[in-house]
Amino acid sequence: MFRKEDIQLGIAPIGWTNDDMPELGGDIPFEQCISEMALAGFTGTEIGNKYPRNIDELKQALQLRGLQIASAWFSAYLTTKPYEETEAAFIQHRDFLHAMGAEVIVVSEQGKSIQGEMDTPLFEKKPKFSDQEWQTLAQGLNRLGELAQQKGLNLVYHHHMGTGVQTADEIDQLMNLTDENLVYLLFDTGHLYFSGDDPLYILKKYLDRIKHVHLKDVRADIAKQVRNGQQSFLQAVKQGVFTVPGDGAYDFLPAFEILAKSSYKGWLLVEAEQDPIKANPLQYALIARNYIRDKAGI
Ligand SMILES: O=C1C[C@@H](O)[C@H](O)[C@@H](O)C1=O
């Protein structure tokens, strides 16, 4: 279905160790994490907090296992802090990713976000941006997008549960307000499904602006409990709302077909944060790898 030369397959470290909740997988060493990624058949990864920040050390550890850095998450605070603060941090992050050979920078606006708050109900307390905040966010992202391109990278915006850019309407708003040649989109199946939106609506509408993909599946019964029980994002993750493709409720086949027919070239990155005690990371990485081989033909 996909042409092998167009696609690189990666997996995020968040199934081994969760940066937001170190109690999930805090004891799993970095080397075990990246060795198991390679063993499961992946050739790339994003960055977790256990990864060495020394460029040569990180490159060597990855090269030994045939892995590359696909990208790394960047938290922007454009709506709540002076632009210059976000810009200074972004430049450092960009230069690190450039040195690591990545081609995209994952950006998420964390101003007003509740995704890291353990007791804040996800659906009831979801932030909403004012008109002024939307303008500030869009202008700031355009400027960051330009900075990314100065080093040959593209900014891909990560819509995310518990943030001001979560729903399909909010993604529409962001895409309308930002420059299509500076701000691109990261398509994350799990966040759209959990939000109650149709991932295919976003995929089809913004196919030309999607430059990075996170493959995340959802356990629908847990998603429903979280919504009805007024639980937080972190509580949802702890309970196992997310899992790898092939283990949850989302059928990836239509999305794979659309991407394969499009001009998409880049990463498909499995990302399934869950408790590694309940879901053995190597076992789940293999479930994902086999599912992708079966459904996407790569
Ligand atoms: O891309 C992501 C990065 C994680 O830190 C985040 O919480 C997760 O849900 C995600 O999609």
Ligand SMILES: [Co+2]
């Ligand atoms: Co993601």
